[in-house]
Amino acid sequence: MAGLAAVALAGAASPGASASQLIDRNASAVRLTVRGDVALLTYRKNGHARHVFAWGGLNARDPNPVIPQTRFKLDYTGGPARTGRQLWRSFHGACRPYDGPALDWLVTACKAPDGSYWALQSWQRVQPMRGWPAFRADQMKRELHLSHWTGPLAELQVSPNWTYGGAWQGLFGRLLYRGQPVHGFKGSAAASSYTRYFYIDTFDSAWGNGWKRAAGKSTHNPNGGFCFSFVPDKPYPDFPRRPPGNGKKHRVTAMGPGVTPDVEWQGAGLGPYNPVRDAAFNTRFDQLLSGDRICAPER
Secondary structure, three states, X not given: OHHHHHHHHOOOOOOOOOOOOEEEEOOXXXXXXXXXXXXXXXXXXXXXXXXXXXXOOOOOOOOOOOOOOOOOEEXXXXXXXXXXXXXXXXXXXOXXXXXXXXXXXXXXXXXXXXXXXXXXXXXXXXXXXXXXXXXXXXXXXXXXXXXXXXXXXXXXXXXXXXXXOOOEEEEEEEEEEOOEXXXXXXXXXXXXXXXXXXXXXXEEEOOEEEEEEEEEEEOOOOOOEEEEEEOOEXXXXXXXXXXXXXXXXXXXXXXXXXXXXXXXXXXXXXXXXXXXXXXXXXXXXXXXXXXXXXXXXXX
């Protein structure tokens, strides 16, 4: 039956899907049903029920400038787009309790009979930079992301450090999937579909209490890396300068490659400059980002 469902749904439209894992924004009462390699997402938005089918996505490809990254096919009509009927009404699944790795931002997850995992995560990916209050309609909405995978998750490796001779603090790191760096390429949509971003947040800083968005950084080619310093800076060209926003703790979140789950790192802020710890951070930098064309180690 799963194969028939996949064939029936093939080619259905997926309006508004700007990335393989993004399903919708500000969804509530979310439910996940899986049958074979097809998932049904049921949720409410703006007071209305939504029924979305997803299929055709599993894990992720290694970066390739010609072949597009793995992504789901999506049907936002609940079935009529291809079958002429409300297929969601008769769609019943057999998903088992989730026993996979711990996931951040988790809404719901399950283990399919074939041993693969499905999960839905929700978080505020699009936010103003440098802790600035929201000023656009798309900012601060909670995105709903769907993933389907087997095996290990992407590995987010992050370290704090001192920058500019110890005057400021920062973060650096990289994103790996099955031991290979995650990055995109310049050029076509297929080439750029592999790019992922590091979303950097700070907690209880000069920008205010709670979590505030500091920056978003794309993964570097070829090492999947990034670096960022909390320095006095403007969030946008015509905005006033902001003080450095390093806080009591920091958080980095990245969308997993392909249709794998989003991953997160958290760590405490640094205290006063310490040359011994700084030397250890420099060693770690060399391990992760040696030869990076954008980031340079502090010596």
